[in-house]
Amino acid sequence: MRDGKLTAAGALPFAQDPSVMMPQARVRVLRYDGIKMETGKRLNITKERTFCGPLPKVIQDVHLLISSMLREFQFLGPDGTFQIVPEYPEFAWFEGLVNAVTHRDYSFRGNYIRISMFDDCLEITSPGKLPNIVTLDNMRTTRYSRNPRIARTLIEFGWVRELNEDVQRIYGEMQRMLLHDPTFSEPDGVRVQLTLENNIVARTARRREALEDKLPKGALSKLNEYELAAIRLAFASGRVTTKELAEEIDKGSTLCSKVLRGLVKKSLLEWHGTSPNDPRQYYSLTE
Numbered sequence: 001m002r003d004g005k006l007t008a009a010g011a012l013p014f015a016q017d018p019s020v021m022m023p024q025a026r027v028r029v030l031r032y033d034g035i036k037m038e039t040g041k042r043l044n045i046t047k048e049r050t051f052c053g054p055l056p057k058v059i060q061d062v063h064l065l066i067s068s069m070l071r072e073f074q075f076l077g078p079d080g081t082f083q084i085v086p087e088y089p090e091f092a093w094f095e096g097l098v099n100a101v102t103h104r105d106y107s108f109r110g111n112y113i114r115i116s117m118f119d120d121c122l123e124i125t126s127p128g129k130l131p132n133i134v135t136l137d138n139m140r141t142t143r144y145s146r147n148p149r150i151a152r153t154l155i156e157f158g159w160v161r162e163l164n165e166d167v168q169r170i171y172g173e174m175q176r177m178l179l180h181d182p183t184f185s186e187p188d189g190v191r192v193q194l195t196l197e198n199n200i201v202a203r204t205a206r207r208r209e210a211l212e213d214k215l216p217k218g219a220l221s222k223l224n225e226y227e228l229a230a231i232r233l234a235f236a237s238g239r240v241t242t243k244e245l246a247e248e249i250d251k252g253s254t255l256c257s258k259v260l261r262g263l264v265k266k267s268l269l270e271w272h273g274t275s276p277n278d279p280r281q282y283y284s285l286t287e
Contacts, residue, residue: 008106009149012055019052024127026112027051027062027101031069035120050112055101055150056157062097062115069117073198087198089173092182093122095166096194100126102151104192111191124194129186136184140168170194214285215268226251226259231285234269239282 011018018025031047038044049065051058070087100113105128116123130139131146145151170182174196183195214235223231229249233240245256260283263269273281 007149009147009153012106012150013153014054016054017052018054022106024109024112025052025106027058027097027115028112029062029065029115029117031117033119035118037116055154059098059101059154063094066093066097066115066117085177088122088179088196089177091173092170092196093124095170096124096182096196098154099166100124100192100194102154103131103146104128105131105146108190120198122196122198125187126192128191129189130192136186139184140171219266219268225249226255227263230256230259230263230283231268234283234285239272239284240269241282 008018008022011021012025015021028050029048030045032038033044033046047069051061053061067090073085073087097115104113104126108127111127113127114123114125116125128146130136132144134142134144167184174180174182179199180197183197185193185195187193215231220228220231226245226249230240230245233244233248237244240260242253242256242260245251245260246253249256260269260271264271264283267286269283270286271281271283275281
């Protein structure tokens with residue numbers, strides 16, 4: 001309270017609906033079909049939700065929605081075992097959300113926090129420039145909060161620490177899951193954007209389908225290192241060539257060709273081509 005009036009720092013965490021007084025105090029989540037936003041007749045939004053309310057409840061509700069929309073990726077690890085990893089480490093996207101809610105510029109009217117989910121990345125955009133002395137170059141090491149009272153309130157919920165500590169850990173979590181580093185940018189100089197890439201090219205989205213289910217029971221355990229690599233490539237990309245296998249296992253084309261032909265004899269792969277010299281020939285998992 002200030003002079004008998006509720007301040008923004010008081011309204012945002014505790015008012016039933018701060019957006020009544022501050023229309024910009026909203027979080028909008030959009031899921032797109034594809035890797036970019038389309039408009040008009042090609043509009044590709046598949047899910048859209050806007051969240052208003054006290055910040056702690058908004059954070060919880062957005063967390064639940066994003067968790068429900070994230071995919072899992074399945075792949076065959078180097079040890080031959082099947083592994084499942086989430087699309088993004090939870091800490092990375094959740095901290096991105098919390099930081100946006102905590103440190104955005106609430107005096108910036110006419111815009112709101114936007115979370116955009118594409119097939120290949122997740123973007124969290126927060127209105128306003130980086131605060132005070134924080135820059136894109138020093139944000140991993142420089143501490144500053146634009147909204148210290150809001151930050152203090154969310155600290156009590158256990159969601160906020162120091163700004164740069166959260167940012168530093170986002171980098172660490174992405175690296176731990178072998179993903180590209182997060183990207184922070186200031187599009188148009190009036191907003192801050194965090195982009196997380198899910199590396200969809202290097203992973204295989206199979207939520208209801210496992211590699212083990214594509215092969216005869218016990219077949220994986222009988223394969224050697226090179227055969228496993230070939231099967232994994234065929235599963236991940238839908239096809240595998242001699243050149244691709246050679247690059248994957250760092251061996252010559254003669255050996256790789258022998259490995260692939262051997263898998264055909266085992267009825268695990270199918271060969272596709274018009275002749276042994278067909279430059280477009282490839283192998284796929286046996287249906």
